[in-house]
Amino acid sequence: MKLLPAALIRPNGQVSKAQAPKKAEPEISTAAAAALALLAVAGVFIVGEAYLSRIILTADERGALLNTLLLCDVVVLGFALLTTALLGYFYSARYGKHRGLLSPGRSALFGAMMALPIIYIASDLAFKPEYFAGFEAELALGLSAMGIAGLALCCTEMLEHARPDRILSRYLEEIRGQFMEREGPAGPAALQRPVFRGNSGLGLMAMIDRLCQRGDGEAVVRALEEIKAPALEPAKSARSIALAASMVSLIGETAAAGAKHGRHEVVYRALDTLADVAVSSPHDGTASLAFRSLGGAFNACCIDLDERTLNRLETKMMETYTSVYDRTGRGEALELAAAMAEKASATRMFVTEEYDGVLYISGGVYRRLAEAGDSEEYANKALMALFEALTARTAEASPLDHACIKGEMGRAYLALAKAKNPVKAYKSAAQAFEDAGRLLDAKIYPWDSALYRGRAAGAYTFLADEYCRSRRYDDAIQAARSALALYPDVLKFFEKRSPEDYMEASSNMGFAHTIVSEVYLKSRMFDLSLQHAASALNAYSSSAKALDPKAMPERYAFLKTCIGQTHANMAEIHFREKRYESAISACDGAIAAYNEAIRIYDERKKDKPASAARKHLKKANDLFSTMMRIGVADSKPLAPVAEI
Numbered sequence: 001m002k003l004l005p006a007a008l009i010r011p012n013g014q015v016s017k018a019q020a021p022k023k024a025e026p027e028i029s030t031a032a033a034a035a036l037a038l039l040a041v042a043g044v045f046i047v048g049e050a051y052l053s054r055i056i057l058t059a060d061e062r063g064a065l066l067n068t069l070l071l072c073d074v075v076v077l078g079f080a081l082l083t084t085a086l087l088g089y090f091y092s093a094r095y096g097k098h099r100g101l102l103s104p105g106r107s108a109l110f111g112a113m114m115a116l117p118i119i120y121i122a123s124d125l126a127f128k129p130e131y132f133a134g135f136e137a138e139l140a141l142g143l144s145a146m147g148i149a150g151l152a153l154c155c156t157e158m159l160e161h162a163r164p165d166r167i168l169s170r171y172l173e174e175i176r177g178q179f180m181e182r183e184g185p186a187g188p189a190a191l192q193r194p195v196f197r198g199n200s201g202l203g204l205m206a207m208i209d210r211l212c213q214r215g216d217g218e219a220v221v222r223a224l225e226e227i228k229a230p231a232l233e234p235a236k237s238a239r240s241i242a243l244a245a246s247m248v249s250l251i252g253e254t255a256a257a258g259a260k261h262g263r264h265e266v267v268y269r270a271l272d273t274l275a276d277v278a279v280s281s282p283h284d285g286t287a288s289l290a291f292r293s294l295g296g297a298f299n300a301c302c303i304d305l306d307e308r309t310l311n312r313l314e315t316k317m318m319e320t321y322t323s324v325y326d327r328t329g330r331g332e333a334l335e336l337a338a339a340m341a342e343k344a345s346a347t348r349m350f351v352t353e354e355y356d357g358v359l360y361i362s363g364g365v366y367r368r369l370a371e372a373g374d375s376e377e378y379a380n381k382a383l384m385a386l387f388e389a390l391t392a393r394t395a396e397a398s399p400l401d402h403a404c405i406k407g408e409m410g411r412a413y414l415a416l417a418k419a420k421n422p423v424k425a426y427k428s429a430a431q432a433f434e435d436a437g438r439l440l441d442a443k444i445y446p447w448d449s450a451l452y453r454g455r456a457a458g459a460y461t462f463l464a465d466e467y468c469r470s471r472r473y474d475d476a477i478q479a480a481r482s483a484l485a486l487y488p489d490v491l492k493f494f495e496k497r498s499p500e501d502y503m504e505a506s507s508n509m510g511f512a513h514t515i516v517s518e519v520y521l522k523s524r525m526f527d528l529s530l531q532h533a534a535s536a537l538n539a540y541s542s543s544a545k546a547l548d549p550k551a552m553p554e555r556y557a558f559l560k561t562c563i564g565q566t567h568a569n570m571a572e573i574h575f576r577e578k579r580y581e582s583a584i585s586a587c588d589g590a591i592a593a594y595n596e597a598i599r600i601y602d603e604r605k606k607d608k609p610a611s612a613a614r615k616h617l618k619k620a621n622d623l624f625s626t627m628m629r630i631g632v633a634d635s636k637p638l639a640p641v642a643e644i
Contacts, residue, residue: 062137063125069144070121076144076151077114087158102158110157113150117143164211164219171207172226174200179243201246208254212261220254221269227251228273231290235283244286248277251290252297259301264309267301268316275320279327291333294320314344315358322365334368341365345385356401359389363408370415379416386412399439406436407452414459422466430459430482450493454505457486461512473519483512503546507559510539510566517569530573537566549600554609557600561613564593568620575627584627590620 084102102110121140123129160166178200211220228251231244251273258266274297277290298317302310321337324330341362366382369375386409393401413429433456440449460483467476487509494502513536520529540563549556567590574583594617601610 065137066121066125066140069140070118070125073114073117073121073144073147076147077118080110080114080151080154083155084158087162102154102161106157110150110154114147114154117147164207164216165222168204168207168219168223169226171200171204172223175204175246176230176243179239179246201250204250205253205257209257209261212257212263212266215261215263217258217263217266220258220263220266224251224254224266224269224273227254228277231277231286232280232282235286241283241285244281244283245289248274248286248290248293251277252293252300255297256300256304259313260304264312267297267313271297271316271320275324278324291324291330294324295336311344312354314340315354315361318344318361318365322361322368325368331372334365334372337365338369356389356392359385360401360405360408363389363405363412367408367412367415370412370419374415374418376416376419379412379419382412383409383416395439400445403436403439403448403452406432406439407455410436410452410455410459414462417462417466423463423470426459426463426466430456430463433459446493447497450490451501453486454490454494454501454508457483457490457505457512458508460486461508461515464512464515468515468519473522476515476519480512480516484509484516487512499546499548503543503555506539506543506546507562510536510543510562513539514562514566514569521569521573526573526577530570533566533570533573537563537570540566553600553604554606557597557604557606557609557613560593560597560600561609561616564590564597564613564616564620567593568616568623571620571623575623580627584624587620587624587627591617591624594620 117140120143124136124140161170208220208223211217227247230240231247231251233240233244235241235244251270255267255270255274258264258270271294274290274294278287278294281287281290294317298313301313305313318337318340321333321340325333325337344358345362363382363386366378366385370377370379370382386405390402390405390409393405395402410429410432413425413432417425417429433452437449437452437456440452442449460479464476464479464483467473467479487505490505491502491509494505513532517529517532517536520526520532540559544556544559544563547556547559567586571583571586571590574580574586594613597613598610598617601607601613
């Protein structure tokens with residue numbers, strides 16, 4: 001769950017005027033308009049035919065009818081020409097010069113549909129050909145109906161193509177064509193970027209500027225999705241790389257145009273689009289350019305923004321850089337987010353609700369810095385910011401926000417535990433997570449409630465491990481039991497909803513059982529130790545089954561190592577209890593699990609975890625050899641002892 005960015009909120013929940021979304025204009029459906037036009041034409045034709053079939057017209061009456069139809073057809077054609085001229089003029093005045101509203105082929109088709117009845121009727125009146133004698137009125141009526149249909153389709157398509165988003169789409173198609181169909185050899189990408197500054201590129205930027213100036217940011221926001229698409233395509237050639245680079249530059253200029261005219265929704269969407277390209281582009285150069293363009297777009301926007309709006313933009317940049325870090329692990333993004341956090345936290349230009357949101361986001365940034373460097377300083381800074389935000393967003397006034405801040409505080413305490421006083425920090429983390437889970441109604445927020453309860457269980461598990469390291473075994477048992485009381489509901493919720501969360505919770509539950517098993521083993525309570533070891537093995541195995549080994553091979557290898565250690569512990573217990581066959585079976589399982597983990601680590605060239613797994617394997621092999629030496633091997637075939 002993410003706290004609603006308070007930097008975008010005004011007192012009493014009002015949205016700022018500059019950022020209020022423009023009311024959506026009704027869209028024209030070409031298919032619907034064409035269907036209605038054809039129905040109307042069919043109705044006219046049927047009524048006319050019914051009328052003509054009931055009466056017999058004299059030659060003079062037929063001539064008068066043809067003259068009337070000719071006049072109507074001329075009016076239809078004139079109306080079409082006038083409409084085309086007026087639409088072209090008005091849209092050029094509003095959005096600047098652009099190419100015709102209709103393609104040459106469509107213009108010729110619609111023109112022929114409207115001109116053909118005029119040609120036929122005029123020819124029939126002038127020359128009176130005998131071939132059409134007797135049914136010239138019916139044929140004229142049908143052609144006139146076709147002309148009316150042509151007018152309806154022509155006007156509908158012009159209105160459709162004159163929509164701003166359609167004009168932007170045509171410009172983008174032209175730019176793509178200039179890059180991908182350019183004559184000559186495919187040179188370096190840097191040499192092809194000037195193509196962007198052709199007529200289509202200039203026209204596109206002029207159109208975006210006009211739309212922002214007139215307050216039509218919705219069309220620009222939709223166009224940003226189309227601009228982003230080429231930047232996310234695979235780099236097949238130097239031309240495609242150059243096109244992607246130009247699209248990234250265009251997104252940055254769009255942000256500047258939005259800032260210039262106060263269209264903040266355009267600025268924010270452009271920044272989000274650059275972040276998406278920086279994260280998802282398959283070409284490293286394009287991704288790097290998009291990441292650098294975030295800073296360039298911010299600097300360009302700063303020129304046209306007042307101090308308060310600039311502070312809000314800094315908060316948005318902090319969120320954006322944090323998102324890039326979370327999705328890519330790019331350390332530079334986290335450093336830039338921290339720089340923005342320092343600026344945003346130092347200002348008091350925000351109203352109270354906005355500043356609370358800034359503190360929450362800043363606390364998240366400092367928490368990530370603490371996790372990345374095991375830094376006590378950043379963990380304390382995160383907690384200070386979050387405590388200040390918590391005093392304003394009370395549980396009574398804002399239970400959802402209070403729960404979000406509590407959850408972030410729990411993560412900050414986990415980061416602090418790696419640097420100082422882990423027992424106290426883990427206790428505080430577990431308490432914060434439990435408070436967050438209790439504040440959220442499981443019926444309304446089931447996912448977030450289960451997530452916080454799972455994190456509380458994880459904090460209790462780490463606390464139990466810390467107690468065990470300090471030989472405070474009673475406290476370790478108590479903390480592990482607190483964790484094990486929370487895990488079943490969490491696993492039940494995530495089992496069919498989120499394999500990743502299920503895997504994490506199941507793995508932590510296995511660790512909690514392992515801690516309890518080790519404590520009981522030290523107390524020589526072998527039956528209880530074996531019982532919890534078996535539970536740990538089941539939990540680790542469930543976690544491994546929920547995991548895709550191809551997607552997360554190192555995590556899978558880690559779980560296999562945990563399974564091997566659990567098997568080894570069970571083998572030791574069975575051996576002490578002189579259950580030798582069970583001990584050998586458990587030892588076989590440990591050796592197999594260790595071998596699989598080592599294979600994966602070797603394939604990934606992870607020497608350090610592979611070395612640790614080999615040490616565990618050596619111990620398992622030694623235990624196996626010991627059992628063989630005392631002559632307890634049964635007649636069943638045994639797994640071969642792997643070589644170290």
